[in-house]
Amino acid sequence: MISFLLCLVIMIAGYFTYGKFVDNIFGPDDRETPAVAINDGVDYVVMPQWKLFLVQLLNIAGLGPIFGALQGALWGPIVFLWITFGTIFAGAVHDYFSGMLSERNNGDSIAEVTGTYLGPTMKTILRVFSVVLLVMVGTVFAVGPAGLLVKLLTEKGVTGVFAQTTVWLGIILAYYFIATFISIDKIIGRIYPIFGICLIAMAVGVIVGIPVHGYHIPEIFSNFSNMHPSATPVWSFMFITVACGAISGFHSTQSPLMARCLKSERQGHFVFYGAMVAEGCIALVWAAAGCAVYEATGGLSTGLAEILQGGQSVAIYDVSVKTMGSVGVILAMIGVVICPITSGDTAFRSARYALADWMNFDQGSFKNRLALTVPVLGVGAFLGFGNTLGFLSYQVIWRYFSWTNQTLAMIVLWSAAMYLAKEHKNYWIAVAPATFMSAVSATYFVMAPECLGLIPALKNNTLVAYPAGIIIAVLFLGLFLNSAKKVTGNGKGQGRKTA
Incomplete structure (x- = not known):
């Protein structure tokens, strides 16, 4: 328990210290924000800061910090360290810059922002990449909850039309x-803060319920080993698996939604950095629950592995019931049904944003908005109702999604670093996590079974993957430093200008 509480305190302290340090380097000022300057009543709408925070939290969270953290707990309490320091120095920095750079560029989607700082080729790549990723995420977060609702209803004896997955998928x-098409403050701005509070309440209930029900959170240093039952390497599998709980590129596709609703740039620290720290705290709670509730056998997380075989929804439900009783059943329903839906609709909305920015479509126009919403949801419906995703489970999707997700985070961090270099500011706050995530993504890509690990000789081959990851990370760092030297005029430009 001491290790958990210490990590929690460090993360919260990180918001007030390192988070403020990052905010000061960026230098928010009193310039007119896109929400005020454009204010089209649809996407650019001024919202109160507390709503911005809760909507941002729900947009970036969903099941991410729960599922990823539970999967990460398979490695044991060492996952606490990645969640804590990954959130402070990587994830929250990534979220802050993805939101604030979007705000500084008229609320542009992340592909456009990246192109501004890394060039047109990267912009084109991310345009396609982000739209495909968002539609896939939106579809998955429609199919999953629909299936779970049917399962829960049939267990309660419900039959007929409302016991059919296709009906709930259609609903x-x-x-x-509707949520993708209409003004952001009509549904998302009104209802999502409530669900955001529920997500926080769910985490509070779990962490209070752990000691109350006699469970004990193991300490990090007395269990400082790889406890994964399959002996899956910590590096870089754990860093990829715990995506949304430490750093997630998906967040960069969501941050422009709130970047278009800031009344002042000075809200960025609380809304973007703060929401990621809150998500990190939620992830830490669920990782602790995964380590505490289920027994370990021979120093391995066998109990957690067994429950996860039934799917992450089963594990979430089980943890909620064991730590919160009947109240946990209600909160678990919110967690495994409503939270994915709230991530799904903002994923489709972000896809519309990305296409609109790409095609330069004015979304204040009813006709233009309809012209993008229909095909985006049409593709989602085709995938959902067809057999395309029928063979995929959340676990399989998570493995494929996680690598692309962390790679996107890496690219966004390099974009932030280039922005800081051009502004003659301390770019190392972005360069350090960008280099680290480059090594993580490259290492995973070389040895993961769903990537180059398809080749038998490379599958989980750390002798090849580890050096390859280091070489690629160093190469990216060298390319950046060379580019930074050109834009600053010399090798010592960083840090000269702080506002």
């Missing part, structure tokens, strides 16, 4: 269409 997609 969810219809809601997605």
Whole structure:
């Protein structure tokens, strides 16, 4: 328990110290924000700061910090360290800059922002990449909750039309269409803060319930080993698996939603950096629950591995019931049904933003908005109702999603570093996590079974993957420093200008 509490205190302290340090380097000022300057009543709408924080939290969270943290707990309490320091020095920095750079560029989607600082080729790549990723995420977060609702209803004896997955999928997609199309403050701005509070309440209930029900959170240093039952390497599998709980590129696709609703740049520290720290705290709670509730056998997380075989929804439900009782059943329903839906609709909305920026479509126009919403949701409906995703489980999707997700985070951090270099500011706050994530992504890509690890000789081959990851990270760092030297005029430009 001491290790958990210490990590929690460090993370919260990181918001007030390192988070403020990052904010000061960026230098928010009193310039007119896009929400005030453009204010189209649809996407650019001024919202109160507390709503911005809760909506941002729900947009970036969903099941991410729960599922990723539970999967990460398979490695044991050492996952606490990655969640804590990954959040402070990587994830929150990534989220802050993805939001603030979007705000500084008229609320542009992340592909456009990246192109501004890394060039047109990267912009084109990320345009395609982000739209495909967002539609896939939105579809998955429609199919999953629909199936789970049917399962829960049939267990309660419900039959007939409302016991059919296709019916619930149609209802969810219809809601997605409405939420994607109408003004952001009509549904998302009004309802999501409530769900954001529920997500926080769920985490508080779990962490209070752990000691109350006699469970004990193991300490890090007395269990400082790889406890994964399959002996899956910590590096870099754990860093990829715990995506949304430490750093997630998906967040960069969501941050422009709130970047278009800031009344003042000075809200960025609380809304973007703060929401990521809150998500990190939620992830830490669920990782602690995964380590505490289930027994370890021979120093391995066998109990957690067994429950996760039934799917992450089963594990979430089980943890909620064991730590919160009947109240946990209600909160678990919110967690495994509503939270994915709230991530799904903002994923489709972000896809519309990305396409609109790409095609230069004015989204204040009803016709233009409809012209993008229909095909985006149409593709989602085709994938959802067809057999395309029928063979995929959340676990399989998570493995494929996680690498692309962390790679996107890496690219966004390099974009932030280039912005800081051009502004003659301390770019190392972005360069350090960008280099680290370059090594993580490259290492995983070389040896993961779903990537180059398809080749038998490379599967989990750390002798090849570890050096390859280091070489690629050093190469990226060298390329950046060379570019930074050109834009600053010399090798010592960083730090001269702080505002």
